Amino acid sequence: MAASAKPARTGFLSKDYFERMTWVDWVLNALRVLILALVIIGATNTLLSGKYTLAQWVSLIMSGLAQGSIYALIALGYTLVYGILLMINFAHGEVYMAGAFTAYFIADWTAKSGLLASAPVIAVLIWVIVAALVSMGVAVLLERVAYRPLRGAPRLVPLITAIGASFFLQYTFRGLYGTGFKSYPAVPIIQGSVAIGGFNILIAQLVVFFSALVLMLALYWLIERTKMGKAMRAVSEDKEVSRLMGIDIDRVIVFTFLLGGALAGAAGVINGLYRPQGVNFFMGFFPGIKAFTAAVLGGIGSVPGAMLGGIFLGIIESVGPSLILDGLGINSANQLKDVIAFTMLVFVLIFRPQGILGERLKEKKA
Amino acid sequence: MALLEVDNIHAYYGKIHALKGVSLTVEKGEVVSLIGGNGAGKTTTLRCISGLIKPTDGSVTFDDDVVADYAAHELVPMGIAMVPEGRGIFSKLTVQENMEMGAFYRNDKEGIKQDMEHGYHIFPRLAERRTQIAGTMSGGEQQMLAMARALMSKPRLLLLDEPSMGLAPVLVELIFDTIRDINQQGVTVLLVEQNAHMALQIANRGYVLQTGEIILSDNAASLRKDPMVQKAYLGID
Numbered sequence: 001m002a003a004s005a006k007p008a009r010t011g012f013l014s015k016d017y018f019e020r021m022t023w024v025d026w027v028l029n030a031l032r033v034l035i036l037a038l039v040i041i042g043a044t045n046t047l048l049s050g051k052y053t054l055a056q057w058v059s060l061i062m063s064g065l066a067q068g069s070i071y072a073l074i075a076l077g078y079t080l081v082y083g084i085l086l087m088i089n090f091a092h093g094e095v096y097m098a099g100a101f102t103a104y105f106i107a108d109w110t111a112k113s114g115l116l117a118s119a120p121v122i123a124v125l126i127w128v129i130v131a132a133l134v135s136m137g138v139a140v141l142l143e144r145v146a147y148r149p150l151r152g153a154p155r156l157v158p159l160i161t162a163i164g165a166s167f168f169l170q171y172t173f174r175g176l177y178g179t180g181f182k183s184y185p186a187v188p189i190i191q192g193s194v195a196i197g198g199f200n201i202l203i204a205q206l207v208v209f210f211s212a213l214v215l216m217l218a219l220y221w222l223i224e225r226t227k228m229g230k231a232m233r234a235v236s237e238d239k240e241v242s243r244l245m246g247i248d249i250d251r252v253i254v255f256t257f258l259l260g261g262a263l264a265g266a267a268g269v270i271n272g273l274y275r276p277q278g279v280n281f282f283m284g285f286f287p288g289i290k291a292f293t294a295a296v297l298g299g300i301g302s303v304p305g306a307m308l309g310g311i312f313l314g315i316i317e318s319v320g321p322s323l324i325l326d327g328l329g330i331n332s333a334n335q336l337k338d339v340i341a342f343t344m345l346v347f348v349l350i351f352r353p354q355g356i357l358g359e360r361l362k363e364k365k366a
Numbered sequence: 367m368a369l370l371e372v373d374n375i376h377a378y379y380g381k382i383h384a385l386k387g388v389s390l391t392v393e394k395g396e397v398v399s400l401i402g403g404n405g406a407g408k409t410t411t412l413r414c415i416s417g418l419i420k421p422t423d424g425s426v427t428f429d430d431d432v433v434a435d436y437a438a439h440e441l442v443p444m445g446i447a448m449v450p451e452g453r454g455i456f457s458k459l460t461v462q463e464n465m466e467m468g469a470f471y472r473n474d475k476e477g478i479k480q481d482m483e484h485g486y487h488i489f490p491r492l493a494e495r496r497t498q499i500a501g502t503m504s505g506g507e508q509q510m511l512a513m514a515r516a517l518m519s520k521p522r523l524l525l526l527d528e529p530s531m532g533l534a535p536v537l538v539e540l541i542f543d544t545i546r547d548i549n550q551q552g553v554t555v556l557l558v559e560q561n562a563h564m565a566l567q568i569a570n571r572g573y574v575l576q577t578g579e580i581i582l583s584d585n586a587a588s589l590r591k592d593p594m595v596q597k598a599y600l601g602i603d
Contacts, residue, residue: 105506162403227466227470230459230463230466230467231467233456233458233459233463234456234459234467237455237456237457237458237459238454240418240450240454241450241454241455241456242448242467243417243418243437243438243439243449244416244418244438244442244447244454245439245467245468245470245515245519246439246440246443246470246471247439247444247467247470248437248439249439321446
């Protein structure tokens with residue numbers, strides 16, 4: 001029945017494709033061609049001009065990979081919660097901020113007490129634990145106070161609440177910790193660079209990438225192999241049947257927020273290792289939005305999607321300005337990385353709303 | 367006292383008065399069938415028993431415990447398991463993972479393993495498909511999985527909602543044979559069916575539900591001979 005009202009898309013090769021195109025299709029296709037042309041022209045121009053050396057490209061990719069791993073860790077928080085509650089937790093950036101901001105004070109203390117110099121690994125582990133605990137606490141509090149009472153309300157309601165909660169958290173932490181910008185202390189052992197295959201790569205970037213990788217593998221194992229992980233997947237598929245299996249839905253939801261919080265807190269510290277400056281009550285806003293973009297890019301609700309989307313966004317954002325915008329003759333392209341990121345978000349929403357790995361929403365879920 | 371006592375329950379769906387004072391009992395060891403047409407309130411009755419919804423009036427008592435005092439997930443360890451209408455398997459999980467979810471409240475690894483093997487013994491077809499994603503199986507196999515999964519919680523009372531729905535006659539036969547076997551192993555069964563013919567064959571007693579009210583109750587053999595039941599539910603004139 002629905003098929004007659006909305007003809008199924010049959011692609012280019014079908015005979016009547018051009019007859020069936022509406023003006024919206026024309027505009028979208030023109031847009032596709034335009035983007036493709038711009039990307040190709042920009043990239044060829046840049047590569048032919050030889051403005052950047054291979055070493056510079058490698059360093060751009062590495063910084064994208066490091067930034068992308070951080071996006072991925074935060075994006076997992078969005079996607080996990082969405083998978084279970086079909087809700088975007090727009091206060092997740094603040095969950096990240098809460099952990100990162102609080103851990104700064106611990107970090108500062110470890111630096112001043114000399115622990116950071118004498119036992120750097122232990123010191124950083126302490127930062128991570130503190131950040132993860134604080135973020136987990138904030139995430140669970142959010143769920144309990146802001147979202148649980150609204151479960152079953154129209155979907156716009158928790159969304160608005162999330163934005164409200166986000167402001168509430170920003171200004172609570174502003175009140176607690178003040179308005180100034182702080183910087184994480186530098187960790188001596190991760191300074192400098194190593195030569196790999198003839199390229200100099202910053203140690204900090206490798207540390208960021210591999211610690212994020214370990215966390216993601218741990219998460220994947222947890223979701224695929226443990227009882228609680230399986231319960232999470234069950235609940236995300238069918239809450240009512242999960243209850244009939246004896247699964248306490250509330251416990252699974254709290255667990256999901258705990259996981260997202262732990263990853264966000266860890267991401268806060270990992271970010272601090274890489275870029276120590278900029279610790280502030282507002283620090284969660286941009287990473288939050290970017291990670292949300294990454295989650296949508298990869299396919300919201302999909303765990304591998306969030307990982308892939310984060311890394312993809314990080315690399316595009318880092319390489320894109322030099323590769324594409326530079327070649328199109330745009331000045332100081334490096335300042336336009338946010339433009340690239342959000343343009344990507346818009347294009348994903350237009351051309352592939354389900355994201356890279358996401359599945360099309362079924363009626364039931366949508 | 368009966369294992370399950372449903373006493374004069376009322377339930378609403380929005381403004382629709384779905385159950386208007388339904389009462390029934392299920393004794394330990396019985397198979398009881400609840401038959402009735404579309405929209406008679408059969409599923410709603412089961413949902414009240416499994417704790418998914420709370421009746422607005424009246425009470426459900428299971429083994430001297432008032433069901434409304436517990437959340438649905440707390441009733442599973444107490445011994446109530448339900449196979450919902452449409453099977454309700456987790457289509458993205460494997461067969462094995464579905465079975466594990468059935469045993470969610472249990473922590474005895476050895477016992478779970480044994481019961482899982484027992485489930486695969488009852489439905490050998492599932493054993494071949496342990497690692498298969500459940501959603502890729504046929505309707506009949508999914509029904510088998512739903513039942514095997516429900517047994518993983520070691521229920522004393524098994525609630526079955528339309529187990530024959532959408533299945534080929536051969537499979538319906540198999541499912542009902544299995545229900546009888548399960549009952550003989552000591553599990554009490556409350557069966558909701560539109561397929562009154564099959565339902566009354568394996569049941570000890572039956573209830574007929576119409577527009578939210580029990581209009582008839584008797585032992586299964588007498589119900590099968592009842593002229594009204596024959597005309598309305600068995601297709602015999």
